[in-house]
Amino acid sequence: MKLTSSAPDTAVDPGSVNLLDSRFYAEGDPHALWARLRRDQPLHQQPALNGREAFWAVTRHADVCRVLRSHQEFTSRRGTMLCIVDLNMPDIAAGQMMPDTDPPEHTRLREPLNRALGMRSVQAREAQFRKIALDLLEPALDGEVFDLGQAALMFPMAFAGTLMGIPSEVWAHTARLTTMTIAYDDPDYQQGTPLDTLRQAHHELFAVFHEELKRRDRSDPGDDLIGVLMSMRFEGEPLTDEQILFNCYSLLLGANVTTPHTTSGTVLALAEHPDQYARLARDPALINTCVEEGLRWTSPASHFMRYAVSDIELHGQLIRAGEPVTAWLGSANRDDAVFPDPYTFDVARTPNRHVAFGYGPHFCIGAGLARVALRLFVSELASRVEGIEPAGTVDHLVSSFVAGFKRMPVRLTARPAALPLPGTLAAEAR
Amino acid sequence: MDDMRVTPSGEDIESELLHIFRKVLSREDISPEGDFFVHGGNSLLAMRLTETIQQSFGVDVPPRSFYRSPTVAGLARVVTDLCSTTPHHDGSEPA
Numbered sequence: 001m002k003l004t005s006s007a008p009d010t011a012v013d014p015g016s017v018n019l020l021d022s023r024f025y026a027e028g029d030p031h032a033l034w035a036r037l038r039r040d041q042p043l044h045q046q047p048a049l050n051g052r053e054a055f056w057a058v059t060r061h062a063d064v065c066r067v068l069r070s071h072q073e074f075t076s077r078r079g080t081m082l083c084i085v086d087l088n089m090p091d092i093a094a095g096q097m098m099p100d101t102d103p104p105e106h107t108r109l110r111e112p113l114n115r116a117l118g119m120r121s122v123q124a125r126e127a128q129f130r131k132i133a134l135d136l137l138e139p140a141l142d143g144e145v146f147d148l149g150q151a152a153l154m155f156p157m158a159f160a161g162t163l164m165g166i167p168s169e170v171w172a173h174t175a176r177l178t179t180m181t182i183a184y185d186d187p188d189y190q191q192g193t194p195l196d197t198l199r200q201a202h203h204e205l206f207a208v209f210h211e212e213l214k215r216r217d218r219s220d221p222g223d224d225l226i227g228v229l230m231s232m233r234f235e236g237e238p239l240t241d242e243q244i245l246f247n248c249y250s251l252l253l254g255a256n257v258t259t260p261h262t263t264s265g266t267v268l269a270l271a272e273h274p275d276q277y278a279r280l281a282r283d284p285a286l287i288n289t290c291v292e293e294g295l296r297w298t299s300p301a302s303h304f305m306r307y308a309v310s311d312i313e314l315h316g317q318l319i320r321a322g323e324p325v326t327a328w329l330g331s332a333n334r335d336d337a338v339f340p341d342p343y344t345f346d347v348a349r350t351p352n353r354h355v356a357f358g359y360g361p362h363f364c365i366g367a368g369l370a371r372v373a374l375r376l377f378v379s380e381l382a383s384r385v386e387g388i389e390p391a392g393t394v395d396h397l398v399s400s401f402v403a404g405f406k407r408m409p410v411r412l413t414a415r416p417a418a419l420p421l422p423g424t425l426a427a428e429a430r
Numbered sequence: 431m432d433d434m435r436v437t438p439s440g441e442d443i444e445s446e447l448l449h450i451f452r453k454v455l456s457r458e459d460i461s462p463e464g465d466f467f468v469h470g471g472n473s474l475l476a477m478r479l480t481e482t483i484q485q486s487f488g489v490d491v492p493p494r495s496f497y498r499s500p501t502v503a504g505l506a507r508v509v510t511d512l513c514s515t516t517p518h519h520d521g522s523e524p525a
Contacts (some may be wrong), residue, residue, distance in 0.1 A: 092472045196497045201492050202473035203480070210477060242474060 001025050001330070001396055001403035003297060005272065007343050008032035011040060019046045019057060019326070020086045020414060022185035025302065025403065026396040034331035038124035043315040053085050059331035061338045061355065063314070067306055067327040069360030071102040074306030074325055076362065082305055082400055083184070087195050099245035103339055103361050105235070106179060110365060112232040113251070115363055116225050117163065122372050125162065132158045133376035136263075141384060141414045144250070145391040148267055152260035153179065159373050160255035160366075164248065165224030174208050177201045178256035179397075186398035188406060197292050202249070209248040219229030220226060220366050225251060251366070258300040259370050261397075261404035262356070263377055264292030269345045270381075271388040272409055276347045281382045281419065289373045290347040296354035297345055299330035304358060329355050330403055383421050387413040443513070444506040446486060451502055454479045473485040476500075489513060 008031045017024060017033055024030065037044050037059040048054040058067055067074050078084070079091030082100050094100050098109045122129070136155050157175040161168060176189075181199035182363035184194040191197045214224055221230035227245045239247070270277040270290075280286050303326045312319045319325060333354045334342040357364035364370070392409035444462060450520050451460045466476065480491050483505070489512035496505065 092474060191494060192497055199467070199473040200493045200497050203476045206474055206477040207493075209435065209478070210481070245474065 001200070001302070002029055002031065003269070003403075004031045005345065006030070006345055008035050010036040012042055014044055018049060019055075020049070020052060020082065020400060022183075022398045022400045025400055026186075026398040028149045030302070030330065030403075031334060034328060034334065035121070038331060038335060041264060041409075043317050043319075045317075052088065054087055054323065055082070055326055057303075057317055057326045057328060058314075059328045060334040061333075061335035061353075064327040064329060065359045066331035067325055068304060068355070068358055069363065071106075071361060073309055073312055075102055075309050076100055076106075076306060077102055078307050080304050080362075082324075083182075083198065083304060084328060084402075086400065087198065089195065090197075091095070093246040093250070096243050097250045098365070099250050099362060106361055109234055109247075112228055113225065113247075113365060116223070116228040119368055119370060120367055121163065126372075127132070128162065129159060129372060130376050130380075132162075133373065135381050136377060137380050138385065140412045143411065143413060147407055147411050148264050149260075149395070149405035152263040153256075153406075154257070154260075155263055156255040156259035156373065157252075157376070159259075159369060160252055163225055163369070164251065165222055165226045166208070166252075170208055174205065174252070177205050177208075177232050177366060178253050181205070181253065182257045182402045183397050183399045186406075205249055205252070206245045209245050210241070212248075213244060221283075238277050253430065254364060254366050255370070256404050257404070259373060261300040261402065262294050262298045262370075262374060264405045264408045265300075266299030266374070266378065267381070267388060267410060268390065268394065268405075268408060269294065269297050270347075271390050273345050274387070276345060277382075280331070280347050280378075281386075284379065284382060284419075284421070286347050287375055287379050287382065288371075289350060289352065291371060291378055292354065293345060293347055293349045293354045294374065295356035296333045296349070296352055298403065299333045299354070299356050300403055301356070301358070302399075302401055303328050304362070329358065333346050352375055377420055383419045384415055385412045386415045440506060440510050443487070443509050444502060447483070447502045447505050447509065450479065450482050450486065456483060460502065462502040462506070465499060471500070483509065487513060 010032060012032045013304040014033060014037055042058065042060050042063060044057045046055050046057060048236060058064055077095050077100060084091050091100060093264055098106065102110060136151055140148065154172065154175055154188055157171045161171050180189045181198055183189040184197040191196065191200050216222065218230065221227040226248060229239060229247055232239065245372065280290050283289065305324055305326045308319045308323050308325055310321045333356060336342050338353055389411045391411040394405060395407040397404040397406055448460065448462065452458055454475050457469065460469055477512055480496060487509055489509060491508055495508045
């Protein structure tokens with residue numbers, strides 16, 4: 001997705017755009033459409049098209065927050081991604097994996113996982129995580145053209161693989177499968193029809209997790225995330241194998257299909273704004289705000305979906321019970337009601353109430369981990385790299401769910417000597 | 431023991447696969463040409479199906495070949511090919 005640096009032209013006619021068309025996000029200009037919708041049609045209806053159900057779209061920051069926060073009005077129990085509408089396919093994990101539940105069940109499912117993903121376990125692995133960040137950067141330091149878009153696809157897999165306890169031999173395969181699930185229309189990822197592509201990716205991911213379940217001793221499955229899922233109780237019962245597999249899937253997907261694109265997109269923004277990069281390098285205290293601005297700027301998860309619980313009036317229109325409502329995070333993060341100069345990339349932006357991690361009860365459970373990963377990477381970058389230049393055509397993922405990169409060639413110039421790094425990063429992560 | 435490979439016949443394979451389909455989908459009304467996904471299959475059950483096939487025949491069906499033709503008849507062809515090229519049958523039951 002094009003991440004515009006100036007206010008986009010809002011002349012686009014919303015009626016001419018099919019929000020289910022994945023190519024629009026790779027080749028079109030969603031930011032221009034969103035700007036128009038925020039201004040003129042804050043509640044937009046995508047009509048039923050080609051046998052797909054009609055759905056609503058909210059694009060303003062305040063409405064996005066309301067839809068995501070208010071589970072009494074908008075439920076997650078039937079699934080949370082547009083692919084359900086696009087492929088006419090019920091969500092098989094509905095009500096069983098954490099993103100597809102509402103409070104209070106959601107809270108009971110989330111708590112044990114939250115503990116396992118908490119700062120204590122992240123801090124305990126800081127040295128290991130710093131090495132992962134450095135491993136991503138080091139091959140790019142030779143001054144040659146480096147495809148950060150490709151390389152970054154493996155970055156969160158190493159973090160999530162470590163915390164979940166997935167063997168490193170299958171990381172590359174597994175990372176590719178997770179991208180397949182959100183890029184089922186992308187010719188580089190497709191295997192047969194879009195629906196076959198999605199099913200096959202799910203099938204193979206379940207197989208990877210099931211291998212891990214079979215390998216472990218059920219009475220002592222370990223204290224990593226898979227171990228927690230295998231030993232925790234939910235509503236008084238252990239999770240079923242299906243529930244464990246669904247939740248493994250959702251945890252890994254949350255990491256793998258999002259963080260790479262904030263990593264690449266932040267570097268691209270810094271390459272396009274050398275003044276901002278110089279500012280960051282002069283003042284390492286800006287690393288955290290730079291990471292937050294990178295999250296806002298890239299907004300890798302474009303939307304989340306909910307279903308209206310009862311009839312709801314919004315902006316003078318009636319959303320009927322049972323209708324799907326999509327909340328566009330990427331749009332909320334350019335809303336000038338919340339962000340002054342929203343199309344300016346500002347490494348020192350404060351406050352920065354972006355919703356890149358979502359909002360409300362389903363706020364990304366891996367946000368702390370993602371922040372640590374991104375801070376480690378950006379601090380290593382600022383310490384070792386003098387200059388960043390774009391070095392070729394950027395290719396975008398064909399996906400209505402993820403605003404992401406397939407190829408993003410850059411050329412980095414290493415500093416003669418690394419600058420000193422700021423202190424421990426994990427300790428500061430919220 | 432000498433290499434005494436036992437390659438199940440195409441008919442045996444098909445009837446065993448039909449049995450596996452019925453068990454995984456928990457329904458009896460499956461014909462050899464019936465599509466797994468039309469009869470209530472999904473990606474999780476498909477994973478169970480290929481695992482059960484692995485246990486019964488000792489072969490790994492590549493998901494890609496399964497999705498090309500997700501029927502008993504389609505899988506029978508894939509499994510027949512795999513059984514004739516996989517050198518593991520020594521007369522005993524596969525692990």
